[in-house]
Amino acid sequence: MRFFLSAFSSSLFLATWTILLFSSLIQAAPPPRDQTTTGKTPSKRNLETRDLLDSIKNILGLNAMKGYGPFQITSPAKPVYVRVGGDLGEEEAAWVNGRMKVANTALTDFLGRVGMKDFDHKTFMRSYTPTVGMSFSGGGYRAMLNGAGVISAFDARTPRAMGPGGLGGLLQGTTYLAGLSGGGWLVGSLAVNNFPSIQEIQNSKRLWKLKHSIISPFGKPLNYFPGVLTQVKEKSDAGFDITLTDIWSLLLSRVFIDQPDGGPKTTLSSVADSTAFRNFQMPFPIFLAIGRGPGEKLIPVNATVFEINPLEFGSHDPSTNAFSQTKMLGSDYSDGKPEIGGKFINGFDNAAFVMGTSSSLFNQILLDLRRNDANVLGGGIVKDLIMTALEFLSKIEFDIADWAPNPFFKMNPAVNPAASTKNLTLVDGGMDLENIPLNPLLCPHRGVDVIFATDNSADTVRSTDGTPSNWPNGTSVVATYERFANKFMSQGTSFPSIPDVHTFINSGLNNRPTWFGCDAKNFTGTPSPLLVYIPNAPYNVFSNVSTFRMSYQDAQRDLLIDNGYMIATQGNGAIDPEWPACVGCAVVHREMERKGMVTEQCQQCLKRYCWDGSRNSATPKDYDPQLKLRPAGAGELEQVKNVTVVETTPNNGTLAFAANSSHRSGAKLSSAKLTSTKKPVKKPAKKPVPAVIPASPFIEDHEDYSRFRDYN
Numbered sequence: 001m002r003f004f005l006s007a008f009s010s011s012l013f014l015a016t017w018t019i020l021l022f023s024s025l026i027q028a029a030p031p032p033r034d035q036t037t038t039g040k041t042p043s044k045r046n047l048e049t050r051d052l053l054d055s056i057k058n059i060l061g062l063n064a065m066k067g068y069g070p071f072q073i074t075s076p077a078k079p080v081y082v083r084v085g086g087d088l089g090e091e092e093a094a095w096v097n098g099r100m101k102v103a104n105t106a107l108t109d110f111l112g113r114v115g116m117k118d119f120d121h122k123t124f125m126r127s128y129t130p131t132v133g134m135s136f137s138g139g140g141y142r143a144m145l146n147g148a149g150v151i152s153a154f155d156a157r158t159p160r161a162m163g164p165g166g167l168g169g170l171l172q173g174t175t176y177l178a179g180l181s182g183g184g185w186l187v188g189s190l191a192v193n194n195f196p197s198i199q200e201i202q203n204s205k206r207l208w209k210l211k212h213s214i215i216s217p218f219g220k221p222l223n224y225f226p227g228v229l230t231q232v233k234e235k236s237d238a239g240f241d242i243t244l245t246d247i248w249s250l251l252l253s254r255v256f257i258d259q260p261d262g263g264p265k266t267t268l269s270s271v272a273d274s275t276a277f278r279n280f281q282m283p284f285p286i287f288l289a290i291g292r293g294p295g296e297k298l299i300p301v302n303a304t305v306f307e308i309n310p311l312e313f314g315s316h317d318p319s320t321n322a323f324s325q326t327k328m329l330g331s332d333y334s335d336g337k338p339e340i341g342g343k344f345i346n347g348f349d350n351a352a353f354v355m356g357t358s359s360s361l362f363n364q365i366l367l368d369l370r371r372n373d374a375n376v377l378g379g380g381i382v383k384d385l386i387m388t389a390l391e392f393l394s395k396i397e398f399d400i401a402d403w404a405p406n407p408f409f410k411m412n413p414a415v416n417p418a419a420s421t422k423n424l425t426l427v428d429g430g431m432d433l434e435n436i437p438l439n440p441l442l443c444p445h446r447g448v449d450v451i452f453a454t455d456n457s458a459d460t461v462r463s464t465d466g467t468p469s470n471w472p473n474g475t476s477v478v479a480t481y482e483r484f485a486n487k488f489m490s491q492g493t494s495f496p497s498i499p500d501v502h503t504f505i506n507s508g509l510n511n512r513p514t515w516f517g518c519d520a521k522n523f524t525g526t527p528s529p530l531l532v533y534i535p536n537a538p539y540n541v542f543s544n545v546s547t548f549r550m551s552y553q554d555a556q557r558d559l560l561i562d563n564g565y566m567i568a569t570q571g572n573g574a575i576d577p578e579w580p581a582c583v584g585c586a587v588v589h590r591e592m593e594r595k596g597m598v599t600e601q602c603q604q605c606l607k608r609y610c611w612d613g614s615r616n617s618a619t620p621k622d623y624d625p626q627l628k629l630r631p632a633g634a635g636e637l638e639q640v641k642n643v644t645v646v647e648t649t650p651n652n653g654t655l656a657f658a659a660n661s662s663h664r665s666g667a668k669l670s671s672a673k674l675t676s677t678k679k680p681v682k683k684p685a686k687k688p689v690p691a692v693i694p695a696s697p698f699i700e701d702h703e704d705y706s707r708f709r710d711y712n
């Protein structure tokens with residue numbers, strides 16, 4: 001491994017060398033524009049030269065912003081610690097205290113609006129504030145976008161979410177927001193950008209521009225790839241091992257962080273300094289990744305699940321059961337204390353690196369570069385360098401993220417498999433099949449009452465040829481159930497009974513919201529949070545897009561977000577007008593049970609949405625869901641090129657969007673501006689997504705090449 005890493009470093013060295021050579025040429029050229037403005041008017045010719053040189057600098061990555069490399073500090077601002085788990089960290093406990101006050105106001109308002117009958121929400125909320133958690137599964141952009149729709153449905157800032165049938169305000173009343181892989185991109189986009197609304201993201205100039213693949217966000221890959229390599233080199237120079245995940249992360253940063261060049265200085269710990277966090281306006285963001293033991297190829301179901309939040313990094317699992325400070329990651333520890341003579345480091349917890357680690361599965365897309373027609377990368381030395389770097393990296397274990405030095409070195413050696421080594425490698429949070437990040441919300445000391453768990457997994461396969469059809473089938477929650485069935489892993493934490501995946505399909509539990517663990521009396525120990533399982537299903541579009549699809553027209557992106565909105569609201573109440581009241585019942589359910597409170601309406605909700613314990617484990621027919629809100633034949637994402645929003649009447653979820661149609665009714669749908677002004681791009685029809693091999697990430701689109709400079 002060391003050989004390949006040093007080989008990679010030497011390819012970086014070569015890249016640097018090339019860059020330095022060119023930069024010396026550039027230094028010899030006229031000074032930059034802002035200096036000349038004080039002197040004599042530059043001639044047109046000079047300007048052109050400078051523009052050209054500027055472009056060359058961009059192409060070589062010389063203009064890339066610095067800050068990705070971790071750096072040494074002499075005296076940390078706060079005492080440095082590693083603590084044993086089993087309780088909340090002090091800072092989190094203090095923060096949650098503040099958030100609970102905000103959540104109380106929001107939930108009181110929310111419960112007053114959803115149409116709950118025979119329920120005095122004000123009195124209830126005076127004596128108890130439910131702790132609400134939301135979990136967003138992995139599944140690439142499919143998961144991010146459907147998940148975003150769910151978030152927007154729960155967000156008081158979404159105008160239609162505050163109308164009849166709407167669920168706005170639940171997000172403001174939520175304490176924990178957990179994301180993994182594609183769901184981590186969603187949670188990350190909210191957390192690192194000071195908690196924008198989904199609509200603000202859609203309207204933003206920089207965020208979530210998915211028209212171009214992440215490999216080629218604003219035109220040709222060559223435009224920014226060298227910049228990424230320059231940034232990665234900083235980390236290598238600082239003495240840290242680098243892997244493909246670093247490159248992947250820096251590519252992601254350009255889509256998820258609203259700053260020039262992906263804001264390479266943005267750390268996850270810096271989220272704790274943002275106003276939305278300090279004023280308790282955003283829920284507590286949590287990211288998941290899996291620890292991979294040395295030499296492990298397959299991730300066992302008992303693998304250690306790590307969480308990364310703005311304050312702490314660690315694991316609730318009995319194997320590690322310890323936490324260190326996120327901001328101090330990269331520092332040397334031994335047996336839970338700063339190592340004598342070791343370094344104190346800041347800047348390791350790069351926010352994009354956290355998102356990239358949680359989604360390291362996608363490293364294979366980068367490797368796909370090698371399989372692509374070399375023309376895609378253009379020619380020349382830069383391409384050669386990229387190819388060389390990828391070639392080397394692919395020979396090492398490409399899907400890992402290197403998080404060495406391990407903060408839990410020598411800690412708890414009897415049970416901690418990572419105690420014996422300073423290495424710590426993490427992989428995609430969904431690799432143990434638990435694609436929904438539930439683990440951090442189940443630990444009893446967080447006291448979560450209800451988890452809204454959005455499942456955008458791609459589980460289902462066609463029996464005929466084994467090709468995926470990309471719908472969830474419950475595999476993720478079954479995996480969590482199995483993990484917690486193991487006494488050692490659960491350590492007294494409980495998880496509801498979950499039936500097999502055949503029952504999920506046969507009983508339609510993967511087609512509509514299903515609640516698990518409704519009866520607290522059915523638990524032997526402390527009951528788990530109520531699990532409101534919200535599976536991806538087609539409401540107004542077939543939202544089962546391949547995980548590896550890496551580019552979307554804006555209209556397609558927005559349509560998937562709208563599908564998520566319809567999932568969360570059950571068609572804005574069209575499918576069940578009482579759904580908002582039922583969501584209210586879910587929020588207060590555990591506390592009502594504890595108090596022995598019952599309402600007729602909530603009983604009806606439980607009857608309708610709780611899994612009743614029955615099983616139907618016969619082999620199911622292929623799962624082939626129908627669109628819930630639109631007529632047959634509609635809802636093909638590929639046909640959507642020019643989408644116009646159509647406002648629906650309250651409690652009428654039909655035709656939330658109509659392809660190729662103009663506004664039907666006057667009311668504009670908030671600020672969403674969905675009509676594409678661009679002519680349809682003339683290019684050969686996209687090839688169908690191959691079964692297992694990821695689709696080519698390249699959608700070459702020279703039309704937008706000019707925008708490159710805007711983003712630099």
Ligand SMILES: *[C@@H]1O[C@H](CO)[C@@H](O)[C@H](O)[C@H]1NC(C)=O
Pocket residue numbers: 300302303304319417
């Ligand atoms: C997972 O289970 C295997 C087999 O039972 C065991 O060898 C391994 O140590 C366990 N890993 C952890 C992290 O507990």
Ligand SMILES: *[C@@H]1O[C@H](CO)[C@@H](O)[C@H](O)[C@H]1NC(C)=O
Pocket residue numbers: 001002241294421423
């Ligand atoms: C830790 O990583 C280094 C290189 O980064 C490698 O040489 C060493 O073998 C690794 N140790 C273990 C126990 O995997």
Ligand SMILES: *[C@@H]1O[C@H](CO)[C@@H](O)[C@H](O)[C@H]1NC(C)=O
Pocket residue numbers: 458459460461473475501502505620
């Ligand atoms: C359920 O999903 C898993 C993958 O997550 C897949 O292996 C299995 O074949 C699926 N089963 C059915 C019946 O869809």
Ligand SMILES: *[C@@H]1O[C@H](CO)[C@@H](O)[C@H](O)[C@H]1NC(C)=O
Pocket residue numbers: 468469470542544545546623624625
């Ligand atoms: C999406 O689901 C529909 C219905 O099951 C199926 O016909 C279609 O092939 C699926 N598409 C993809 C890309 O998996």
Ligand SMILES: *[C@@H]1O[C@H](CO)[C@@H](O)[C@H](O)[C@H]1NC(C)=O
Pocket residue numbers: 496497517518522611612613
């Ligand atoms: C109640 O618990 C039993 C035993 O764990 C389980 O078999 C059953 O499915 C559970 N019922 C429900 C509705 O979860």
Ligand SMILES: *[C@@H]1O[C@H](CO)[C@@H](O)[C@H](O)[C@H]1NC(C)=O
Pocket residue numbers: 648649652653654655
């Ligand atoms: C829903 O709205 C559409 C379009 O405005 C209308 O044509 C349809 O009749 C409405 N359906 C119901 C059930 O109100």
Ligand SMILES: *[C@@H]1O[C@H](CO)[C@@H](O)[C@H](O)[C@H]1NC(C)=O
Pocket residue numbers: 641642659660680
């Ligand atoms: C939508 O527009 C596309 C061209 O932009 C056209 O090919 C398609 O037939 C239209 N669909 C409908 C339903 O009008």
Ligand SMILES: *[C@@H]1O[C@H](CO)[C@@H](O)[C@H](O)[C@H]1NC(C)=O
Pocket residue numbers: 642644660661662663675676679680
């Ligand atoms: C897209 O929709 C707008 C508004 O309905 C219309 O003016 C425009 O011609 C459409 N473009 C295409 C390519 O269909």
